[in-house]
Amino acid sequence: xxxxxxxxxxxxxxxxxxxxxxxxxxxxxxxxxxxxxxxxxxxxxxxxxxxxxxxxxxxxxxxxxxxxxxxxxxxxxxxxxxxxxxxxxxxxxxxxxxxxxxxxxxx
Amino acid sequence: xxxxxxxxxxxxxxxxxxxxxxxxxxxxxxxxxxxxxxxxxxxxxxxxxxxxxxxxxxxxxxxxxxxxxxxxxxxxxxxxxxxxxxxxxxxxxxxxxxxxxxxxxxxxxxxxxxxxxxxxxx
Numbered sequence: 001x002x003x004x005x006x007x008x009x010x011x012x013x014x015x016x017x018x019x020x021x022x023x024x025x026x027x028x029x030x031x032x033x034x035x036x037x038x039x040x041x042x043x044x045x046x047x048x049x050x051x052x053x054x055x056x057x058x059x060x061x062x063x064x065x066x067x068x069x070x071x072x073x074x075x076x077x078x079x080x081x082x083x084x085x086x087x088x089x090x091x092x093x094x095x096x097x098x099x100x101x102x103x104x105x106x107x
Numbered sequence: 108x109x110x111x112x113x114x115x116x117x118x119x120x121x122x123x124x125x126x127x128x129x130x131x132x133x134x135x136x137x138x139x140x141x142x143x144x145x146x147x148x149x150x151x152x153x154x155x156x157x158x159x160x161x162x163x164x165x166x167x168x169x170x171x172x173x174x175x176x177x178x179x180x181x182x183x184x185x186x187x188x189x190x191x192x193x194x195x196x197x198x199x200x201x202x203x204x205x206x207x208x209x210x211x212x213x214x215x216x217x218x219x220x221x222x223x224x225x226x227x228x229x
Contacts, residue, residue: 032214036152043220046207055207056217087151087152089152094166096157098151
């Protein structure tokens with residue numbers, strides 16, 4: 001199975017700062033990678049799919065990039081509601097797998 | 108609006124069975140593949156199973172293959188997960204999620220239910 005490794009585990013930033021989250025795959029997933037946001041007590045929300053396409057209703061401050069094995073989720077300027085846990089997920093191979101998550105916390 | 112509502116969770120002893128349901132509304136349920144994803148307490152997300160929109164294909168994670176069975180009733184707009192031989196490590200919140208694209212398995216999850224908690228404990 002494809003292992004997705006996210007870094008860092010925790011990112012401590014202030015509102016207005018730029019957040020850069022990384023996801024590395026154990027083998028190439030082409031561009032078949034998504035990012036999700038999860039807040040405490042809530043279900044995950046799809047942000048980005050196929051590495052760089054924004055899901056419906058997602059603010060433009062979220063962007064994704066990468067291909068092959070290295071991917072990045074960027075939040076250009078953190079809003080208070082963006083402090084959450086972010087997961088990457090691949091659909092290249094079975095089984096579908098998720099990264100372990102990056103927590104973006106308020107500094 | 109799209110709505111997914113899970114039910115059927117609870118406390119069960121190891122080795123016993125449980126069936127989860129996911130009632131869908133607000134979209135053409137019979138046109139979409141549907142998934143189960145779980146999350147152990149304080150842990151990350153783990154994909155469990157998918158069933159094609161017409162029930163023609165299904166896939167499972169190795170951790171549940173042979174113990175869990177995904178099914179659907181398109182006449183009732185409902186997805187099911189039959190969980191047998193439950194283990195302590197199956198304790199988690201179980202989410203149903205809609206596949207992002209219709210008529211296939213695109214492999215991303217664009218709508219999620221609120222989840223139902225399954226606790227396996229003696």
